[in-house]
Amino acid sequence: MPRTVLVTGATGFVGGYLLPALAEAFPDARLVPASRRSGQSAAGIDAVRLDLGQPDEIRAALAAILPDAIIHLAGIASPRRAALDPAAARRANRDEAIQFADIVRTNLPGATFAFVSSTAVYSRYAKS
DSSP states (O other): OOSEEEEETTTSHHHHHHHHHHHHHOTTSEEEEEESSTTOEETTEEOEEOOTTOHHHHHHHHHHHOOSEEEEOOSOOOHHHHHHOHHHHHIIIIIHHHHHHHHHHHHOTTSEEEEOOOGGGGSGGGOO
């Protein structure tokens, strides 16, 4: 059973459903929602600001939070938004996700890491 769960992208659509479900399933766990934007909350919990494009910020957050489980929801899920800026979609959905997973693996090798993606990774916008 996880003691501390970090959820990236927690203020998005899926996070709005996941956080309450996690709270119910793991009532003793500390849930830490994270968002790229400041001043956000998810399921009544203030989100920590975490920019997944900033490796040093990721390392500092992981060291401060020490999650034993990470659920990575952050990304650009909207096909329309991905079409408007394919480079940003690649960066958020592929590059930053890979970088984040690598940093977690290096800094918290015993942590469980779950990655939730978008069908956009299979679209023409995902191609380099």
